[in-house]
Amino acid sequence: MQRSTITASEPDENGHWGKFGGRYVPETLVAPLDGLTKEFTRARQDPDFWREFDQRLRDYCGRPTPLFHAHRLTAHAARAQVYLKREDLCHTGSHKINNAVGQALLARRMGKHRIVAETGAGQHGVATTTVCGMFGLQCIIYMGAEDMQRQALNVFRMRLLGAEVIPVNAGTRTLKDAINETLRDWVTNVHDTYYLLGSALGPHPYPLLVREFQRVIGREAREQILSAAGKLPRALIACVGGGSNSIGLFHPFIGDPSVRLVGVEAGGRADSLGQHAARFHSAAASGGGCVGVLHGTMSYVLQNEDGQIANTHSISAGLDYAAIGPEHAYLHDGGRAEYIRASDGEALEGFRLCAELEGIIPALESSHAIIPAIRIARELPQSDAIIVNLSGRGDKDVQLVAELN
Amino acid sequence: MSRIREKFGELKRSGRGGFIPFITAGDPDLATTELLLVELAAAGADIIELGVPFSDPVADGEVIQRASERALRNGVTLRDALSCIARAKQQIAVPIVLFSYFNPLLQFGGKRLASDAKRAGAEAVLVTDLIPEEAHAWTEMLQEHGLDSIFLVAPTTSDERLARIAQQASGFIYAVSRAGVTGARDEMTDDAETLVRRLRMVCDLPVAVGFGISTAEQLRQVWRFADAAVVGSAIVSEIERLKTAPDLVRRIGKFARSLLATK
Numbered sequence: 001m002q003r004s005t006i007t008a009s010e011p012d013e014n015g016h017w018g019k020f021g022g023r024y025v026p027e028t029l030v031a032p033l034d035g036l037t038k039e040f041t042r043a044r045q046d047p048d049f050w051r052e053f054d055q056r057l058r059d060y061c062g063r064p065t066p067l068f069h070a071h072r073l074t075a076h077a078a079r080a081q082v083y084l085k086r087e088d089l090c091h092t093g094s095h096k097i098n099n100a101v102g103q104a105l106l107a108r109r110m111g112k113h114r115i116v117a118e119t120g121a122g123q124h125g126v127a128t129t130t131v132c133g134m135f136g137l138q139c140i141i142y143m144g145a146e147d148m149q150r151q152a153l154n155v156f157r158m159r160l161l162g163a164e165v166i167p168v169n170a171g172t173r174t175l176k177d178a179i180n181e182t183l184r185d186w187v188t189n190v191h192d193t194y195y196l197l198g199s200a201l202g203p204h205p206y207p208l209l210v211r212e213f214q215r216v217i218g219r220e221a222r223e224q225i226l227s228a229a230g231k232l233p234r235a236l237i238a239c240v241g242g243g244s245n246s247i248g249l250f251h252p253f254i255g256d257p258s259v260r261l262v263g264v265e266a267g268g269r270a271d272s273l274g275q276h277a278a279r280f281h282s283a284a285a286s287g288g289g290c291v292g293v294l295h296g297t298m299s300y301v302l303q304n305e306d307g308q309i310a311n312t313h314s315i316s317a318g319l320d321y322a323a324i325g326p327e328h329a330y331l332h333d334g335g336r337a338e339y340i341r342a343s344d345g346e347a348l349e350g351f352r353l354c355a356e357l358e359g360i361i362p363a364l365e366s367s368h369a370i371i372p373a374i375r376i377a378r379e380l381p382q383s384d385a386i387i388v389n390l391s392g393r394g395d396k397d398v399q400l401v402a403e404l405n
Numbered sequence: 406m407s408r409i410r411e412k413f414g415e416l417k418r419s420g421r422g423g424f425i426p427f428i429t430a431g432d433p434d435l436a437t438t439e440l441l442l443v444e445l446a447a448a449g450a451d452i453i454e455l456g457v458p459f460s461d462p463v464a465d466g467e468v469i470q471r472a473s474e475r476a477l478r479n480g481v482t483l484r485d486a487l488s489c490i491a492r493a494k495q496q497i498a499v500p501i502v503l504f505s506y507f508n509p510l511l512q513f514g515g516k517r518l519a520s521d522a523k524r525a526g527a528e529a530v531l532v533t534d535l536i537p538e539e540a541h542a543w544t545e546m547l548q549e550h551g552l553d554s555i556f557l558v559a560p561t562t563s564d565e566r567l568a569r570i571a572q573q574a575s576g577f578i579y580a581v582s583r584a585g586v587t588g589a590r591d592e593m594t595d596d597a598e599t600l601v602r603r604l605r606m607v608c609d610l611p612v613a614v615g616f617g618i619s620t621a622e623q624l625r626q627v628w629r630f631a632d633a634a635v636v637g638s639a640i641v642s643e644i645e646r647l648k649t650a651p652d653l654v655r656r657i658g659k660f661a662r663s664l665l666a667t668k
Contacts, residue, residue, distance in 0.1 A: 292508045292511060
């Protein structure tokens with residue numbers, strides 16, 4: 001493979017990574033986005049802010065999360081050493097809490113007491129609700145009516161934790177529509193409301209600030225692997241929906257050209273448009289994404305030729321989304337990161353393999369990374385290591401998988 | 406001078422406030438949209454905004470969301486909206502503003518949009534989610550074809566930003582009356598008047614106020630401080646209510662006239 005010239009990845013002052021990112025929003029939202037950018041820029045340079053962030057992640061979320069040497073998965077691959085970054089051990093069960101803590105701290109600095117957020121599978125909704133509880137903030141979660149049915153347990157969890165969960169009946173009644181509705185709430189209640197966006201997408205500065213709050217994954221992993229294996233890993237493998245767990249893991253390694261960055265998209269159940277959520281699966285004829293604008297940012301978007309956003313499908317609600325974070329689009333086009341697909345079936349296979357061999361039930365989202373990781377491990381010598389981001393735990397998916405059997 | 410500026414000149418000379426109805430292309434179907442454009446012109450529209458349906462209209466309330474869904478179910482595209490304008494324009498002279506979210510335009514292509522919209526007889530383009538910072542290339546392409554670029558300003562827009570937006574805008578400025586999505590409201594706040602006053606300090610372009618205007622009384626209220634008023638959801642809601650009525654077009658015309666009637 002040709003080596004990429006990208007050794008760093010920072011957006012310009014308007015949030016562009018090359019042509020990707022930026023701000024495509026109704027004018028009303030420009031002022032609050034400017035305000036958020038300003039506050040984040042200040043916070044980013046404030047050691048006290050990061051001290052509190054680190055302390056909350058340590059004492060409340062249980063960081064650092066372990067980097068686990070998965071011996072039996074390694075034996076199964078029979079080549080390179082497989083390590084799992086255990087984000088599933090975070091409080092609330094996924095990496096989403098890292099970002100929720102960071103943004104809640106920002107909301108508090110800005111004096112906003114009403115928090116709105118979207119959720120797909122419910123992981124970000126639960127993380128947001130939890131953090132709002134910790135800080136005493138009002139919390140409203142928008143969730144597609146379809147997703148509320150599929151993830152009834154998470155709806156109950158959020159309500160138990162004190163959130164108002166509002167069903168969204170528009171459009172496909174899934175994550176995309178939940179984001180639409182959260183944006184509509186924000187644009188209406190902009191004076192007292194903070195939008196706590198859950199992934200590395202949306203208008204500037206969200207893709208940047210979400211990444212900065214998730215970078216802790218990669219920072220820890222880098223230290224941990226250097227101490228465990230004595231050298232850098234040959235590859236990092238993570239599932240990509242909007243792309244927050246993957247960019248969090250990848251970013252601290254972008255300047256290490258020997259480390260392959262591999263994002264795994266949801267290949268769904270078929271290749272045609274509407275049957276998957278693989279934005280980079282670029283042959284347009286087979287329903288791949290092309291460059292477009294959705295939810296305030298320019299990136300690869302699954303859409304029809306008229307620019308209408310396509311329906312998507314994935315067995316995991318967290319990957320079931322038509323666009324990908326703009327920084328991933330930049331890393332893709334620049335050849336620094338590679339993006340592959342895992343089908344619903346491969347995700348289920350990974351789910352079972354991880355449960356049987358390691359006693360860890362991964363989220364169906366994270367399960368997408370496992371089979372591709374085994375394949376990559378098989379191409380490498382035994383002396384090398386790879387890291388798989390186990391971004392969340394699979395308790396929420398057990399019922400769904402049981403019903404499939 | 407653009408047809409839109411001429412229209413505002415005319416309004417000023419006659420001391421009238423402008424009436425700008427909004428409808429969605431293809432709601433309830435394309436043939437009816439063409440008839441509605443003609444009928445709204447006859448009913449006294451000074452400018453008409455024609456919406457391009459989009460799958461994810463984040464700036465719109467439920468009424469216009471549903472209109473978009475109806476049009477998309479009919480398979481209506483940007484190209485259809487343009488041909489609808491072309492057919493209507495053979496019958497009416499009222500300036501038409503193409504009103505869209507950015508992604509359908511992006512996929513169509515800027516140059517193609519500018520030349521096709523011009524050929525169809527549209528006078529301007531307004532893109533709900535394209536702020537001036539991201540719009541430079543588009544504004545230029547539209548300008549090359551003699552099309553105006555209408556931009557939105559909102560109560561949250563700073564004075565400094567108002568001036569910057571005004572520099573890039575042409576035709577008129579669309580002032581959003583309040584924070585929020587499109588849709589009728591019983592009460593008008595002072596936000597719109599304050600915004601228009603701030604805008605007048607930094608720009609000479611005519612100002613239209615929209616979002617939430619649904620009655621004759623609210624129109625007259627807006628005309629006291631702005632050059633024109635946009636009525637969208639109230640008309641679209643009537644279209645929804647009457648969508649199966651055989652005399653839909655006539656009754657929408659009647660509704661538009663009732664908005665303009667002075668007591």
